[in-house]
Amino acid sequence: MDDFLRYFEDKKFVRWVYNPTPELNDYWQDWFSNHPEDKKEAEFARLALLQLQSQKEKVSSEKLTAIYSGINEGINSSRNKPRPARYIPLFARYAAVALIFLSLGVFLTYQLTQNKYSEAKRPLPGSAGNTDAQLILSDGREIALKSKESIIEYGAKGKIVINQKDTITSTAHTVNSEMNQLIVPFGKNSSIKLPDGTLAHLNSGSSLMYPSAFDKDKREVFLSGEGYFEVVHNPGKPFIVKTNDLNITAIGTIFNVSAYPADNIIETVLVEGKVILADNSSLPFKKDYTLNPNELATFDRQSQKTITKDIDVSQYVAWHEGYLNFQSTDLSRIVLRLERYYNIKVILSNPMLGTRSITGKLVLKEDKDRVLEVLASTARAELIHIEENLYRLK
Amino acid sequence: MTVKNTSDIPSLWGSFLSGDDKAFAGIYHSFAPDLLSYGKKLSSDNNLVSDALQEIFLDLYLKRNKSHIPVSNLKAYLFTSLKNTIRKKQIRNKRFENKEVNDKLLGEFNIEYSFQDQLITMEISEEKQARLQKAIITLSPGQKEIIYLKFEQGLEYPEIAQLMSITIESARKQLYRALLSLRHVLDNEVFLTLFTYFRKKI
Numbered sequence: 001m002d003d004f005l006r007y008f009e010d011k012k013f014v015r016w017v018y019n020p021t022p023e024l025n026d027y028w029q030d031w032f033s034n035h036p037e038d039k040k041e042a043e044f045a046r047l048a049l050l051q052l053q054s055q056k057e058k059v060s061s062e063k064l065t066a067i068y069s070g071i072n073e074g075i076n077s078s079r080n081k082p083r084p085a086r087y088i089p090l091f092a093r094y095a096a097v098a099l100i101f102l103s104l105g106v107f108l109t110y111q112l113t114q115n116k117y118s119e120a121k122r123p124l125p126g127s128a129g130n131t132d133a134q135l136i137l138s139d140g141r142e143i144a145l146k147s148k149e150s151i152i153e154y155g156a157k158g159k160i161v162i163n164q165k166d167t168i169t170s171t172a173h174t175v176n177s178e179m180n181q182l183i184v185p186f187g188k189n190s191s192i193k194l195p196d197g198t199l200a201h202l203n204s205g206s207s208l209m210y211p212s213a214f215d216k217d218k219r220e221v222f223l224s225g226e227g228y229f230e231v232v233h234n235p236g237k238p239f240i241v242k243t244n245d246l247n248i249t250a251i252g253t254i255f256n257v258s259a260y261p262a263d264n265i266i267e268t269v270l271v272e273g274k275v276i277l278a279d280n281s282s283l284p285f286k287k288d289y290t291l292n293p294n295e296l297a298t299f300d301r302q303s304q305k306t307i308t309k310d311i312d313v314s315q316y317v318a319w320h321e322g323y324l325n326f327q328s329t330d331l332s333r334i335v336l337r338l339e340r341y342y343n344i345k346v347i348l349s350n351p352m353l354g355t356r357s358i359t360g361k362l363v364l365k366e367d368k369d370r371v372l373e374v375l376a377s378t379a380r381a382e383l384i385h386i387e388e389n390l391y392r393l394k
Numbered sequence: 395m396t397v398k399n400t401s402d403i404p405s406l407w408g409s410f411l412s413g414d415d416k417a418f419a420g421i422y423h424s425f426a427p428d429l430l431s432y433g434k435k436l437s438s439d440n441n442l443v444s445d446a447l448q449e450i451f452l453d454l455y456l457k458r459n460k461s462h463i464p465v466s467n468l469k470a471y472l473f474t475s476l477k478n479t480i481r482k483k484q485i486r487n488k489r490f491e492n493k494e495v496n497d498k499l500l501g502e503f504n505i506e507y508s509f510q511d512q513l514i515t516m517e518i519s520e521e522k523q524a525r526l527q528k529a530i531i532t533l534s535p536g537q538k539e540i541i542y543l544k545f546e547q548g549l550e551y552p553e554i555a556q557l558m559s560i561t562i563e564s565a566r567k568q569l570y571r572a573l574l575s576l577r578h579v580l581d582n583e584v585f586l587t588l589f590t591y592f593r594k595k596i
Contacts, residue, residue, distance in 0.1 A: 008573060014545055048576050051526055052541055055506040057434065059427045067448050068422055074452040 007038075007045035017049045056303055062351050133188045135162075138178030138212055145190060152182065152192040183207045184225070187343025191320075194221070197232040198239060201320040204340045205260065226258040228320040231273075246299050250275040255291075256317045260340075266299040269316040279304060322364050328357040331379050335393070338375070342368045342389075349394040353381060407465040411458060422451055425469065428547060429476050435505050435542065436480050442487070446479040470553035473543070477557060503539035507531075522580060529579045537572040540565055 007013045016024040032039055133145040135152060145152075145162065153161040184190045186205040193199055195213055202208055206225025214220070219239040231239045233252025241248040243259035246266050253273025259266040268277060270291045277289040277297055289306050291297050296311040318325040319341070326334060332354030335346045341364060348354050356379050365371055372391060376383035382394040403424055409417035426447065433443035450472060454461075463471050509527055533541070539558065543549045555562040 004577060005570060005573065008545075008569075011548065014548075018546075044577060044580060047580070048526070048573065049545060051507065051509060051523075051530060052545060053508050054431075054435075054542060054546060055508045057431060059430050063444070064423065064426050064430075067426070067444050068419070068451075070444075070448040071422070071451045071455065074448070075455055078452075078456055 004041045007042050133190050134183045136181045150190045154195045181209045199230040201228040228256045230254045247278045268297045324362045331356045344389040347392045404465045450475040503535040505538050525579050540569050
């Protein structure tokens with residue numbers, strides 16, 4: 001047809017406009033510097049495509065789950081009857097919810113294991129069977145951290161002290177900035193003192209990549225999961241926490257970042273000082289956000305938008321001191337935190353149960369049954385211990 | 395929750411066909427958000443759309459040994475099934491309510507655009523942008539549906555044609571006319587957007 005359709009018909013172009021990645025950026029930048037005559041049509045195509053994007057509706061996972069339970073109902077009843085059941089009314093859907101939550105769990109694991117984390121090049125051995133926290137040094141040595149909670153400290157001359165007793169000498173120190181990685185599986189916790197003195201507490205199911213020695217002009221680490229950072233003040237050398245979608249830049253501050261691959265949102269909470277958020281999804285015309293103390297920034301991975309609001313920080317950062325604080329928090333959210341913290345699975349018998357809002361303080365004791373019982377009685381629910389690491393709330 | 399990474403759908407589909415029920419959940423969760431999004435544009439009745447989605451997946455499960463859907467065609471197949479099921483339900487509801495069935499109205503594709511405000515900060519004037527948005531709103535429902543299926547859902551012309559019961563040529567022409575009409579709105583505009591975009595990146 002016409003020349004101007006060419007870019008609309010180019011799948012790679014459309015993909016770049018809707019979901020730009022650094023590779024696509026490079027590709028098209030290259031292309032247009034070699035084809036400057038095409039620029040005008042491409043500009044129009046890009047503009048039109050952006051404007052033609054439909055309003056993204058929020059599809060709640062509860063809704064998807066309810067529909068899926070209806071499908072399962074139909075499947076089950078078709079097994080009992082020779083004739084396939086065709087029409088299941090809406091009200092019958094909530095019946096098979098337990099099954100669905102299981103399948104959702106399976107699916108979440110699928111997602112977790114599939115999730116790309118471009119910066120963290122190594123796989124997460126912690127999520128695949130290995131239950132100890134692990135420190136992987138740039139020279140390839142892997143050190144298992146046996147205890148439930150571990151503390152790692154970088155001392156002078158590349159010395160690494162673990163739990164204040166074991167000392168390891170790192171061969172790659174000060175000269176090059178090769179990457180080390182600390183991997184904390186679900187059910188474990190770890191703290192690390194980085195070479196600049198900054199303290200990072202890693203929550204369960206998280207990993208942190210950091211260099212043996214920071215660059216001259218900046219301090220960069222890569223985070224997947226949740227971390228609480230107490231950054232040593234150094235205005236000449238900003239401290240940057242990179243996640244898959246968001247970069248958080250600090251100078252000397254205390255803040256918490258929650259960027260679990262399975263979550264749809266990234267939450268940053270500032271305790272003191274100042275941080276700047278910039279999404280690194282390479283979307284054009286992005287906005288940087290400056291966060292003030294007691295503010296929460298929620299970055300939505302789907303809409304790529306950030307919302308900030310004032311909150312009580314203790315709700316978000318108390319985990320690193322061994323307790324959780326809730327203020328009208330949904331039970332489903334609390335359950336998710338406990339599942340990660342103790343590496344357990346909690347099934348909610350009824351999805352409506354997950355919407356109960358809870359206020360209070362929960363001390364994260366070693367005895368998880370005790371903690372779950374406290375939660376259950378607060379939520380006026382019944383706790384059933386099904387098997388090792390599997391519970392149900394009714 | 396949507397799955398952007400669809401690269402694993404062929405293996406999910408393969409496991410499902412060979413009897414793995416867990417893979418079925420994966421397939422459901424991979425396609426359900428897109429299907430719901432499309433369904434809502436075909437009918438504003440949320441329960442009807444949910445029921446239709448439920449039915450097509452139940453069908454997919456029960457008929458897995460009989461229907462031989464190649465995975466390359468799976469998305470288009472699900473979209474077509476959803477649309478047909480929604481239509482059938484709409485007609486049945488109308489009959490039930492003793493209203494005259496108006497086929498045209500039933501199929502009306504209803505889309506809301508996000509109209510990203512970030513564009514205003516680019517090198518396109520607010521006035522031009524308003525004109526472009528007005529032109530988009532006045533596109534025919536059919537054109538809007540083709541645009542949605544082609545760009546946002548990434549379907550091919552033959553799939554779109556089948557889904558809309560039109561010829562491939564007609565699908566192509568309608569899209570062409572729609573884009574041309576938008577092009578005319580901005581005919582003399584000098585764009586600097588890409589330039590600005592890349593300069594930011596460097």
